[in-house]
Amino acid sequence: AQSVTQPDIHITVSEGASLELRCNYSYGATPYLFWYVQSPGQGLQLLLKYFSGDTLVQGIKGFEAEFKRSQSSFNLRKPSVHWSDAAEYFCAVDINAGNNRKLIWGLGTSLAVNP
């Protein structure tokens, strides 16, 4: 069955440190890939997306993600984390499910930032 795995439920980093959030998916073809961020008590905001082409995509807030087909991964990175980056991060994949496309979500990674 198709699935999205975010192996890290919770991550804590120091402000200014680099960050990598992992996302792996299980799907027979290349899906469309998304990262969203959610601040506490808020809705989700799109950080970046990958449909095709260059496998390194740039997003908002200084985030980037790299699609690696061989590893079925789409990891999110940021070179230097800011305290305002503390939030919940969700990876999602858009797959072809019969007559419709379907969005499958990971369970999220909660990021805490130490001053």
Add this chain to the structure above:
Amino acid sequence: DGGITQSPKYLFRKEGQNVTLSCEQNLNHDAMYWYRQDPGQGLRLIYYSQIVNDFQKGDIAEGYSVSREKKESFPLTVTSAQKNPTAFYLCASSPRTGNNSPLHFGNGTRLTVT
């Protein structure tokens, strides 16, 4: 500014009462969605609508109902049949389904049923 408005932000109800959550968008999007979010469970799709007067069940539709009488509006009713209604509810929209469009989200409604 265009966006999605969910109201109210917090909602409290007694067990056995139906309650309707509002979702309005002025993005001119065709597709709208309702998700439920519980701690540690990510987002689960309740219902979605691709066009006015049409909607489909998502993964956890039991105990919920929706309507789509206008393009801008997609209200969700949590009925007394929903066994565990306390949750954070998110409404989203996209230009249409099937073209990989990212979702635009409202800020959610936190429903507490006691």
